Amino acid sequence: xxxxxxxxxxxxxxxxxxxxxxxxxxxxxxxxxxxxxxxxxxxxxxxxxxxxxxxxxxxxxxxxxxxxxxxxxxxxxxxxxxxxxxxxxxxxxxxxxxxxxxxxxxxxxxxxxxxxxxxxxxxxxxxxxxxxxxxxxxxxxxxxxxxxxxxxxxxxxxxxxxxxxxxxxxxxxxxxxxxxxxxxxxxxxxxxxxxxxxxxxxxxxxxxxxxxxxxxxxxxxxxxxxxxxxxxxxxxxxxxxxxxxxxxxxxxxxxxxxxxxxxxxxxxxxxxxxxxxxxxxxxxxxxxxxxxxxxxxxxxxxxxxxxxxxxxxxxxxxxxxxxxxxxxxxxxxxxxxxxxxxxxxxxxxxxxxxxxxxxxxxxxxxxxxxxxxxxxxxxxxxxxxxxxxxxxxxxxxxxxxxxxxxxxxxxxxxxxxxxxxxxxxxxxxxxxxxxxxxxxxxxxxxxxxxxxxxxxxxxxxxxxxxxxxxxxxxxxxxxxxxxxxxxxxxxxxxxxxxxxxxxxxxxxxxxxxxxxxxxxxxxxxxxxxxxxxxxxxxxxxxxxxxxxxxxxxxxxxxxxxxxxxxxxxxxxxxxxxxxxxxxxx
RNA sequence: GCCUUUGUAGUUCAAUGGAUAGAACAGUCCCGUCCUAAGGGAUAGAUGUAGGUUCGAUUCCUACCAAAGGCACCA
Numbered sequence: 001x002x003x004x005x006x007x008x009x010x011x012x013x014x015x016x017x018x019x020x021x022x023x024x025x026x027x028x029x030x031x032x033x034x035x036x037x038x039x040x041x042x043x044x045x046x047x048x049x050x051x052x053x054x055x056x057x058x059x060x061x062x063x064x065x066x067x068x069x070x071x072x073x074x075x076x077x078x079x080x081x082x083x084x085x086x087x088x089x090x091x092x093x094x095x096x097x098x099x100x101x102x103x104x105x106x107x108x109x110x111x112x113x114x115x116x117x118x119x120x121x122x123x124x125x126x127x128x129x130x131x132x133x134x135x136x137x138x139x140x141x142x143x144x145x146x147x148x149x150x151x152x153x154x155x156x157x158x159x160x161x162x163x164x165x166x167x168x169x170x171x172x173x174x175x176x177x178x179x180x181x182x183x184x185x186x187x188x189x190x191x192x193x194x195x196x197x198x199x200x201x202x203x204x205x206x207x208x209x210x211x212x213x214x215x216x217x218x219x220x221x222x223x224x225x226x227x228x229x230x231x232x233x234x235x236x237x238x239x240x241x242x243x244x245x246x247x248x249x250x251x252x253x254x255x256x257x258x259x260x261x262x263x264x265x266x267x268x269x270x271x272x273x274x275x276x277x278x279x280x281x282x283x284x285x286x287x288x289x290x291x292x293x294x295x296x297x298x299x300x301x302x303x304x305x306x307x308x309x310x311x312x313x314x315x316x317x318x319x320x321x322x323x324x325x326x327x328x329x330x331x332x333x334x335x336x337x338x339x340x341x342x343x344x345x346x347x348x349x350x351x352x353x354x355x356x357x358x359x360x361x362x363x364x365x366x367x368x369x370x371x372x373x374x375x376x377x378x379x380x381x382x383x384x385x386x387x388x389x390x391x392x393x394x395x396x397x398x399x400x401x402x403x404x405x406x407x408x409x410x411x412x413x414x415x416x417x418x419x420x421x422x423x424x425x426x427x428x429x430x431x432x433x434x435x436x437x438x439x440x441x442x443x444x445x446x447x448x449x450x451x452x453x454x455x456x457x458x459x460x461x462x463x464x465x466x467x468x469x470x471x472x473x474x475x476x477x478x479x480x481x482x483x484x485x486x487x488x489x490x491x492x493x494x495x496x497x498x499x500x501x502x503x504x505x506x507x508x509x510x511x512x513x514x515x516x517x518x519x520x521x522x523x524x525x526x527x528x529x530x531x532x533x534x535x536x537x538x539x540x541x542x543x544x545x546x547x548x549x550x551x552x553x554x555x556x557x558x559x560x561x562x563x564x565x566x567x568x569x570x571x572x573x574x575x576x577x578x579x580x581x582x583x584x585x
Numbered sequence: 586g587c588c589u590u591u592g593u594a595g596u597u598c599a600a601u602g603g604a605u606a607g608a609a610c611a612g613u614c615c616c617g618u619c620c621u622a623a624g625g626g627a628u629a630g631a632u633g634u635a636g637g638u639u640c641g642a643u644u645c646c647u648a649c650c651a652a653a654g655g656c657a658c659c660a
Contacts, residue, residue, distance in 0.1 A: 039601075039602090039603085041601080041603095043604075044600090044604080044605090044606095044607075045604085045605080048604075052603095052604090054602090054603060054604095057603075057640065057641080060640075061640070067640075092604070093604065094603075094604065094640080094641075095640090096603080096604065136660095138660080175660065178659080178660070179659070179660090180659090180660080279660090302657080302658095303657080303658080304658085305657070305658050306658095307657065307658080314588070315588085315656095316587090316588080316655080316656045316657090317656085317657060318656095318657070318658090319657050319658040320658090321658085322657090322658040323658060324658085326658090328657095328658065328659080328660090329659075329660050332660090354654095355589090355590070355653090355654065355655095356653095356654055356655070357654095357655090357660085358589065358590075358654075358655070359588070359589065359654085359655045359656070360655075360656095360660090362589090383590090385590095385591095385653090386653090386654085388653090415623095418623070422621090436623090444597095444598095447597095447598065447599080447609095448597085448598055448599080449598090449599085451590075451591090452590090452591070452598090453591085453653070453654090454597090455597085457597085463609090463610070464623050465609080465610075465623060465624090466608080466609040466610060466623095467597095467598080467599095467608060467609045467610085468609080468623085470623055471609090471623065471624090473623085474621080474623045474624080475623095475624090477621070477623095478620085478621055478623095478624085481620065481621055482620045482621090483620095484620090485620050486620080489620095518601070521601090522601075526598090526599070527599090527600095527601095529599090530598095530599055530600085530607085530608080533599095533608070533609085534607090534608080537608085540624060540625065541624095541625065541626085543620080543624080543625085544616090544622090544624065544625040544626085545625080545626090547619065547620070548620060549619095549620050550619095550620090563620090584621085585621085585623075
């Protein structure tokens with residue numbers, strides 16, 4: 001069946017949806033509405049139907065008709081069209097028009113799912129080349145749970161965009177220069193013996209713990225000790241200039257240790273970055289951009305600094321070059337934008353940061369519109385909320401942070417505990433624990449709309465029951481276990497229905513591609529999370545009320561098909577969220 | 586003070602302007618010879634306040650109240 005301009009669509013769901021929209025539009029044009037706009041959605045309660053439209057209510061007034069009467073007319077016309085896979089069309093209260101689909105639709109859609117390993121992929125963003133930046137930890141500092149949040153959201157968005165057909169490049173931007181680095185290097189310098197020992201014998205965890213301690217001690221003396229403060233400022237300068245052998249040595253070593261360590265975390269979380277950007281590069285680059293635009297009257301001199309005054313546009317003033325002639329974060333951001341464009345010819349650039357940078361980014365974008373307009377128009381800033389401790393905001397300066405490592409290890413311990421009775425080897429269990437722990441964490445971040453803060457409570461976030469990553473993983477594992485058992489019993493899969501009763505599960509299974517489309521459009525992973533949770537619940541309900549592998553039941557093979565479909569939709573959906581499904585748990 | 590964002594069951598979260606506001610946790614009560622009980626079923630419980638726009642508002646607008654963030658050389 002043709003979809004759009006000459007393309008062919010093999011997903012029966014999208015085909016039916018597009019045909020419905022087309023048919024309704026035709027009717028409205030016939031009634032005199034030029035470019036009709038209306039909704040076609042799935043009713044919350046499937047008793048009402050599989051699809052539903054509000055078109056009659058939207059246009060009743062304009063056409064001077066009673067909505068229910070108008071709906072009746074439209075329904076009559078639609079019925080005359082004999083739409084494929086449409087069982088019946090009804091008018092409901094207020095003027096909703098509801099569509100019920102045929103049993104053959106559900107058979108066909110289940111076949112689609114079983115045939116297509118990548119079921120859920122759509123082509124909405126086919127020609128887009130997107131660069132997306134997220135996570136952004138700072139070398140020499142702790143990789144904390146806030147970075148986990150940024151990573152979870154960024155990775156889910158990346159995959160969502162890929163499943164919408166876009167080419168996606170993942171980028172990470174790291175602050176490898178600046179006062180925080182100088183503080184850490186100062187701390188390292190106080191313990192040369194320790195540095196040497198760790199360099200020769202140390203493992204990655206010991207090294208990074210030492211760096212964290214060095215930063216905290218450096219930050220501590222910076223505030224209380226005038227001499228140390230000057231010392232650290234001196235180190236900062238030397239890092240920029242690269243004039244001091246000892247400093248260079250400590251800096252290079254610490255930077256390497258940090259980056260190696262971060263790499264182990266990315267691997268654990270399932271992210272692979274295509275581009276690594278550093279402030280040590282974006283700084284000089286940004287400085288040049290600002291200097292080249294000094295005459296353009298975008299910037300102003302003020303108190304020795306170069307600033308942009310955003311007040312006229314409802315923004316605020318920000319410094320791009322400080323009075324010492326050094327580029328600030330703002331200038332670096334301009335440099336970064338250009339660096340990205342130089343590396344990759346993108347159509348869209350997405351930057352994911354914490355919401356505290358919202359107003360800051362607006363100012364930078366406003367400047368970009370003036371001096372790098374072609375880049376500004378392609379750039380979108382997406383914010384995520386903060387992970388707050390019950391005691392308030394974390395501070396890595398005082399060491400009052402929860403390291404990502406610590407949290408993941410704690411969750412893993414709890415998963416291991418849960419599996420004590422399982423007949424699995426220790427290695428298998430450890431493997432499963434990692435997947436489940438990461439799944440639990442990512443799910444809890446992704447289930448709410450990005451941009452909102454999460455008050456992080458250890459006990460609650462460690463829950464594996466109800467709406468949780470493990471619940472979904474467990475459901476997929478359970479489905480696999482049924483499939484394995486069926487294999488033993490030599491029961492095959494069939495997509496032919498044996499009765500007319502349509503299950504809630506069937507009405508949900510086929511919707512993945514639509515959900516992927518919408519979640520991608522709105523950049524809202526939580527829509528997918530909600531869908532998958534509902535799907536898992538309907539499978540579990542089906543599972544507990546129906547014996548699937550009942551050889552005396554002629555529907556067994558069909559039920560097995562539904563099980564296979566559920567497993568695939570859950571597995572694909574979870575993989576978009578960056579959550580892996582273990583074979584057992 | 587100005588700007589931005591957010592206020593939904595006891596708690597943590599959903600809900601492209603639509604139908605009876607969905608879940609989960611915590612409560613209360615059930616389900617174990619059976620495919621993984623990290624499960625299933627039942628029950629009770631919510632849109633900050635006051636206006637406005639609309640056939641229809643949790644959603645849009647205005648005011649107020651409350652919380653978070655931002656507002657010059659940090660990132």
